[in-house]
Amino acid sequence: MHGIFYDPAHDEIVVPVALGGAVLTLPGGATGGEPPLRVIQGSRTGLVQPDTLYVDLAHDEIIADSGDNAVLVFPRTANGDVAPIRRIGGPNTHISNIFGLTVDSSRNLIIVANRVEFGRQSNDGILIFNRTDNGDVAPRAVITGPHTGIIKIRQVVADETRGQIFVTVKNNFEYYNPNDPRPSPWNPDQTGFIGVWNIEDNGDVPPRGVIKGPASGLVWPAGVAINPQSHEVYTIDSVSNALFMFSTPEFFVKRLTSLSAGR
C-alpha cells in the first residue's frame, strides 16, 4: 500500500489496495485481521491499481487514484462495485502517474502529486484542479520545473489553515551502475526532501520551505503527514526504512510568505 488516510470524524482508516484494485475502510482502532467495514472494488469502480487516496470530510467524498492515470471520486460511504461520481482523466489533465492526492476543501481544490518519467528524466509536478472538476479538464495550476527541484514526487498533504502544500520528493532516479562507488539511491549527494509550497503557487517556482540535508537523515522520503497542533512533520523513508519526526514551527506559526533564512 502506498497510501493511507485517517478519518478523525468517523474514526476510520481508509487505504487503497493496489494489488486488489480496491479501497478498504477499516475501524480506526483496527488491529490484526479485522475485516473492513466497506470495500469499493469491481468493474464499475474504475479502480485498477490504486496507490493513494484522500477523504474529503467536508464534502463526504473519497478521492482515489485509479491506477489508470485518473482521479476518481466516490461518496465516502460507497461500498461494493459502484461507479465513481466524478473522474478527472485524459490528455488535457496531464495526469500521468499519481503518487499522492489531497484536497483543500475550504478552497475547493484537489492536489495531485504527478509522476512523469522518461528514462532518467522527469516532468514530475503538482497538479491543482477544482474540486468539482470532471472529465478531461486542464489543471488550474501546475508546479513543475527545475526550480521546483521535484524529481520523483511522492505523497502530498495540505495544511488548509495556512494554505500550504507539503510534498515528499525523492530527487533521485534508482539505477544500478556497479562501477559507481555508491550507486543510486545510496549516493548521498542526491538525497530527497520535503518541500512546502503555497496553494496559490504556479509554474517553475522553488519551495517556500524545505527539509533537506545530511542532518535531516532523509534519503528517499516517501510519505508525509503533518500535525499542525504540535508543529510536526512526519515522513517515512523508503531507503533507510525509517520513520522521521521533525519539529518545524516555522512552517506552522504563520504562512510562509515572509520568508526566513534558508539552509
Add this chain to the structure above:
Amino acid sequence: MSRRILVSLAGALLVVLAGRQPTLVPLTRTPGICPKPLTRSPLPETMALSETTLFALEYMNGCVGDAVAAQQAWPEWQSATIAGGDVPPTRVVSDPYPTMHSVVVDAEHDRVFMSDPNRHAIWSYPRLAASKGAEAVTPLTGIRGPSTGMMFIAGVTADPTAQEIYTVDNDIGDRMMVFPYDADGNVKPKRVLSVPHQAWGVSINHARDEVAITVEAPREIVIYKRTATGSDAPLRIIRGPSTGLGDPHGIFFDGTNNELIVANHGNNGGREPAPSQSVDEDETDTIVGGRFDPPSITVYPGDAKGDVAPIRKIQGVKTGLNWPMALDIDLQHNEIAIANNGDSSIRIFRRTDGGDVAPVRVITGARTGIKGPMGVTFDVKNDEIWVANYGDHTALVFSRTAAGNVAPKRVIRNAPGGSPTVGFGNPGAVAYDSKRDEILVPN
C-alpha cells in the same frame, strides 16, 4: 494492512534534540549489525550532528567505513530564500537490526542463508548456529552495502553445486542478484539480471538449468536460463486468466517431478493480465475490476508457458491458508511446507494434494516462537525444518515432523532477545491519527 506505530515506545534509533546548531554526538556502532565492516580508517569518536544522521544511516545500511560527509547537490534554489533547511529529526523510528525474511539451507556445506530487506543484506550462519539465551549469533558473512545493488530483497535460494546465492528485489531495484558463497561485505554481485517489478520468490531447477521468479502485480511466473544475466529475456512466462495466479509469492521449481509450485495471496488487480511475452504490466490489458480470491497453492507443469491452468490447486477453508509466503518441497517425503504469515503457522501439505484439504501437520502456538513467518525450508538430510520470523529477530529450527505447539530445537537470534521490529518494509505513505496521537504506516 496498516501497522500501528506508537512513536513514544517504538525502538528509536536516533533521538536528538531539536535545533539547527551543529552538536558533537558520540558515534557508536550497534554490535552485531556489521561484524566485518569495510572500515578503511578508524571512525571518529564524535561527529558534528549535521553530518551524523545521514552518515549513520549509510553506515548502518552499507557498512561502509568511509567517514566522509559528501557535499549535497541542491536544486536550482540559489536565488530563493527558503525556510527550514537541514533540519535534524527530533525522533526516528527504525530497526537497527537485520530482519529475517526468507531462508535457505545448504545441508551439504552446513550453511544457512537469510535475506534481510530491512538492512538490504544477505546473512549466512553455520547450520548448527544457535543462541544461548537472549544473545545474538554472529553471522559467518554479511553481504550488504551500495555495491551489492540489493534493496528490498525478498526470496533467497542457493545453488549448492555452483555454491551461489540468489535473491530478488521486491521493490526498488527490479534485479536478481547472484553472489558466491564466500561473498562478504560490500561486494558486487557475480551476476545481475533485470527482472520485472515486484519479484518475490526465486527457485532453481537444475534438471532444466532454469530459474523461476514470481511477480506480484502482473500475476506471473517468469522463467530464465539459470545463468541469465543483464537484460536477457525470459525463456517463457506463465501469465493469464486461466493460471489462477493471484499475487504470487513463494515458488519451488521441482526438477524431480518437473513441476512449478506457487503460493498465492489471492489478490487480483483491476487489469486482466493477458498472455504475452511482456514481463511488465501492460496498460492495454483489459480492465475487469479487482478481486480478492482465497489464498492458494497452485501447481503447473515445469515447461508450462502462457495462459495455462494449474494441474492442481490447494484452496479453501480447510487449508487455513492466510497470507502464504515462502514454500518449500520435501521431495523425499513428498510434502509441501508453507510459511503462513497471516496466522503465524507453518502448514504441511502432501505434495500431491489438491482442492480444499486440511494440512497434514501444523506448527503453531506460543511455545513454537513462530511470529509472522516469511521463510520456511526443509533440511531433509538432517530431518529438520527452518522458519524465518519476520515478526521478530529469530530463525527457528524444528524437527521435520514437528506438529502442534512445540518448542524449536534451536533458536538463532540476530538481535538481543526482545528487540522489537518495526514491521514496515519500504513504506510509501504515512498518516497521523489525531484521536489516538499515533502515526500510521502502511506496508
